[in-house]
Amino acid sequence: MRLHSYAPHSIDDVTEEELKNIYSRSMVRRRSPGRAVYDLILASPPHGICPLCAHRIASSIDHYLPKDYFPELSVVPMNLIPCCADCNRIKHSYYPAEAGEQILHPYFHRLGSERWxxxxxxxxxxxxxxxxxxxxxxxxxxxxxxxxxxxxxxxxxxxxxxxxxxxxxxxxxxxxxxxxxxxxxxxxxxxxxxxxxxxxxxxxxxxxxxxxxxxxxxxxxxxxxxx
Ligand SMILES: [Zn+2]
Incomplete structure (x- = not known):
């Protein structure tokens, strides 16, 4: 996992605001073209439990690399993590600068079966x-x-x-x-x-x-x- 080393970059002819709006207007908004994908991601955790705290109900989607800093990842599926409202609020716009500063990414990090x-x-x-x-x-x-x-x-x-x-x-x-x-x-x-x-x-x-x-x-x- 080297998401800490991902550097933001711009996309020609598309503003940061337009990229973020694709998420909020075309994915989150009900009856928007991408809402089915949003709902699919939200329903993906086993038993509906937030994969970040492993306790509360997943009720929102967090951008692992926050869209305020990485707008080009606003609708990239691997950057969209289902989580509970509290984890989403607490994590907010955190992103890692070093390899060891990464919050666990439920799609990539594997902790094994040993007790930890x-x-x-x-x-x-x-x-x-x-x-x-x-x-x-x-x-x-x-x-x-x-x-x-x-x-x-x-x-x-x-x-x-x-x-x-x-x-x-x-x-x-x-x-x-x-x-x-x-x-x-x-x-x-x-x-x-x-x-x-x-x-x-x-x-x-x-x-x-x-x-x-x-x-x-x-x-x-x-x-x-x-x-
Ligand atoms: Zn949680």
Whole structure:
């Protein structure tokens, strides 16, 4: 992936404004000639989930290389990424200057099947908090590892996943308390590992997989400090 090295260039006889208008007037606008392609791109992510945050619903299209700086790519399909409104807003007009500064491009970047998202339970103030981090597999290049770090930080994903994890922990607290009182902390740990493995089978690096492995790894958590 070398999209960071793409240099903007002009097209003869077409102004930047005209190029951007092709997108807004002939692709986004309903009943415009290109709207069917727009809808096809928007419907392309599995289960309709945003490929940038892997959580919210894809409801918009982002220009990977922003059309304000690269108007000639306004309607180039590989530059049009389905994503949620929040990721679109947060990413805004960001574009990479270096190879390791690229946000992950869902059409090109491949992360493999090894787990790369991890979390730890920390007790910062009152209750448990999930603190996320990237654990780069050896098979990744250093550029890919940097891109994943850039992706997570630029899109505020660790904060999102920590907040979602907080909700998840609140929702399972009653179940964990019952398991603890009936069978003890080892049963709680075994239950959490089974839940983690089930999620890992579906997606090894989802925020939930990391959350359940983190809960299972915390002796304080498994001993009843559920928050
Ligand atoms: Zn998103």
């Amino acid at each position: 998202l991890d979390a730890d339970i920390e007790y910062l103030h009152a209750g448990p908090v999930l603190v996320y981090r990237i654990t780069a597999p050896e098979s990744w290049s250093s550029d890919l590892a940097s891109c994943v770090e850039t992706h997570a930080s630029r899109l505020d994903l660790f904060l999102l996943y920590s907040e979602l994890g907080g909700v998840e922990m609140a929702e399972i607290r009653h179940r964990l308390n019952r398991l603890l009182s009936q069978s003890g902390s080892e049963t709680v740990k075994a239950h959490l590992i089974a839940e983690a493995e089930s999620r890992q089978h579906s997606n090894p690096s989802s925020w939930k997989t990391a959350a359940y492995f983190a809960m299972a790894a915390s002796n304080r958590f498994c001993s009843g400090d559920f928050g």
